[in-house]
Amino acid sequence: MKTVRIILWLPLIAFVVFVGFVAAGLIKPDDMTHPSKLVGQPLPEFSLPASQQGKPGLATADLRDGKPHLVNIFASWCVPCAAEAPQLDQLAQAGVDVVGIAVRDRPDDTADFLQRYGDPYKRLGADDRSQVQLALGSSGVPESFIVDGKGIIRQQHIGDIRPEELPAILSTVQEAK
C-alpha cells in the first residue's frame, strides 16, 4: 500500500518539474543572437570590389589583420537595415571595426542609403550576385558576423541588431581579440 501512495504523488511531482522548466524559460531574458554552424570556422576566401569611390572593397585578407571585425551584410532596399543603422553607428563609435557587404545593390542607391542613415563602414564590398553572402551561410539581410583577428567567425547574428543587444555584441567583439 505504501508504494501505491508514492505513485499517486508522481503526477504532481512531474508537473512541478514541468513548471520549473517553463518558469526558467519565462524568466531568462530573450536571447536574439543565433549561434550558427559557422561559428568557429574560418571565413571563406573572397575578394569583393569596392562599392563606393574612395572606400576600399573587402577581402578575406583584410579580416585577418589581428583585430576583430563586425562584418555587416546589408542592402539599401532593405527596411530593417535602415532600422539597424543607428546601432551600427554606435558600435563604430565604440571602437568596433565595422565593415560592410552591400548585397544586390546599385552603387548610387548604396550612396544614398549611407548618406541618409549614416556610414559606419571602414570597408565596403559590393556583392552583386550574393555569392559571398551565400558562401558565408547568410540567407537574408541584414546579418552580421563577428570575426576575430585570425579571420575565424565567432558569432552570426541573423536579423537587425537591436539597441538592447548592443552590450552583448560589444562584449563578444572584445572577447574576439
Place this chain on the structure above:
Amino acid sequence: MIAEFGLAALWLAAALSALQLALGWMALRPGGEALMPSVRPIALAQALLTALAFGALILCFARTDLSVALVVENSASAKPMMYKIAGTWGNHEGSMLLWVTILGLAGGAVAILERRLPERTLIATLAAQAAIALGFFAFLLFASNPFARLALPPLDGNGLNPLLQDPGLAFHPPTLYIGYVGLSVAFSFAVGALVTRDVGPAFARAMRPWVLGAWIFLTLGITAGSYWAYYELGWGGWWFWDPVENASLMPWLAATALLHSVTVLATRDGLRAWTVMLAVVAFSMSMIGTFLVRSGILTSVHAFAIDPKRGTFILGLLVVYIGGALALFALRVSTVKEGSQFDPVSREGALVANNLLLSAVLGIVFTGTLYPLFVEATTGEKLSVGHPYFDKTAGPLALLLVAIMVAGPLMRWRRDEIAAVVQRIALPVLVTAIALLALILFVPGIRVLPLLGLMLAIGVGAGSVAPLWKRNLRRTPLFTYGMVISHLGIAVALAGMACESAFTKETLVAAAPGAVEIVGPYQVKFAAIDPIAGPNWTAIEATLVATRPGRAAITLHPQARMFAQPPTETSETAIATLWDGQLYTVLGKDDESGRWQLRLWWKPFVTLIWAGGALVAIGGALALLGRLRRELFPRGRPTGFLAT
C-alpha cells in the same frame, strides 16, 4: 458605450463566479445544505453575462469601433464582414474571451442539464468550474482587457493578418476551443467526485456525454486545422508537428483515452483512479496548450502574444489548478474504494492496452514538444524537434494501437477465451495478410511505415465493421454504430496518410507562360499570368490547365496575393479535388526574366485524411446521440430502425 457595457458584464460575471465558488464551498460544509439550490442559477447567470460580454466585443468588431484598441490593432474598415466578426477571436484578448465564454457556457449547461449526479457532487463540480472561471476572468480583466479604449482613435485599423482572412478561421478556433474548454467539465467532475469521494459507474455515466461532446469538437477542430494549414500555408503538408498542433493533439489523445476508460468505469466499475487521473490530465493538456500558445515560450505561427507577463500569469493559474487537482488526487484517491478487478483477456483488458498506448503516445508528443525548452534550460542550446523524432517514436506505437483496435471491439466484457477471440479476428487478419501481399507485389519499393500503414488501414477497415457481423442491425444500439464509424474513420484517415506519404509526386520549376510540366499523371500547361484585384488585396494569378488521358481538363488559378493592410504577401494555393487525389498548385516569385516559380503536387487519396477525421467525429456524434437517447428513454424504448 458598447465596450463599457461589455466590460461591466465581464466584471459582473467574474463577481458571480466568485460567489458561485464561495456558495458551493459553504454548501458542502456541514449544515450548508440550504445554500445548495442557489448554485445552479448563479452558474447560469454567469454564463449569460459572459456571453453578453463576448457579444459586445463582436459588435465592436462588426462596427469597426476604432476607439477600442483591440479593434484598431486587429481590424480595418475595408474588411469583409465575415472577417470583421472572425477577427474578434483572431487575436490574443478576443480568443481568451471566447475561451472564458465557452467555459461559462459549459458550466451553465452542466447547471441546467445534469440531473444524474448526486447533488453534492454536482455542487462540488460547479464550484470547481467557478474556480477555473474566476482565474481566467482575472487574467482577462487584469492582464488582457479586450475592451480597452484609445484616447485618440486613429482613422483606420491595422487590419487582420491575411493568413487569418480565410473561412477556415471563422470556424477553426471556436470549434477547437469548444473541445478544449469542454474538457473542463470532465476536470470539474473529477475534482467534484474527489471532493465528495464519489467515484463510480454513476459518475462515469454522467461524465461520458460531456467528454464525448468535447472530443467530437476537438476531432473536428484538429481535422479542420490540419486542412487549413494544408491549403493556406502552401507547403503541401498536412501535419507539421508544430508546438501548437501538438498542443491540440495532446488533449485529444488524453480525451480519447478517457473516452475508453470511462466506458470501463461505467460498464464494469474498473479503472476508477485512472479515469479520474485522465480527466484531470485531459483538461490540463488543454490549459498547457493554451499557455504554450499565449506565452510565446514556444514560438510558432500561432504565437499572437509574446509577452512574459501574461505567460507568468497563466503559469500561476496552471500551478493553482493543475497542481491543486493533482494534489487532491494524491490525497484523496487512495480513499476512493478500489474498483473491480478483471481478466486480461477481455474487452476491458483491450481497453487498458488502448489506454496505455494512447498514454505512451501522449508522453512522446509531450516530451518532443517540450524537449527544446528542456535543452535550452539546461545547456542553452536552441533546437527544434520535428518529423523524424515523432515519426520514429509515435508512428510505430500508433500503428500498434490501430492494430489492437481490430481485436478490442470483438472481445467480450469480463472474460473471454483466446481461441474464440482468434476465431473472431480471423477474417480481418486474413484481409490484412492479403493486403500486405498485394502491396509488396504491386507497389515495389514502398517504405516500411507507409506499407504497414496501408496494410493496417485495409485490415482495420475490414475489422472495424466486424462488430456488426451477424448482429441484428435494427437492434444494434446507435452508440455501437458510432464506435464502428469512428474506428472506420481512423482506418480511412490512416489510408490517406499512408498514400500521401508513399505516392506523392512533386514538381518544382521556374516556368515561363506556355511551358508544359508533368506531375504524376497530369500534364500541366502554364497558360497565362494576369494581375487581378480583390476587396482588400491585389494579386498575380496564374492560369494552369491540367490534362490527363481520358479525363476532362482542369483549370487552376494559384495566386500570389498582396494585402494592403497590413502590407503582407501570401500565396493562395489552387487545389483540384478528384476522386483519386488532389492536384495542389502554388505560384511563387518571378525571376525577373519572365519565368515564375511553380510548385505542383499530385497527392493520391490525400483527402481520405480529412474524410477519415470527419468520420471519426460523425461516429462520436452518433455515439453521443445513442447515449442521450438511452438516458432520455430508459425504459419505453422507441422501436424501429437504429432503436437503442
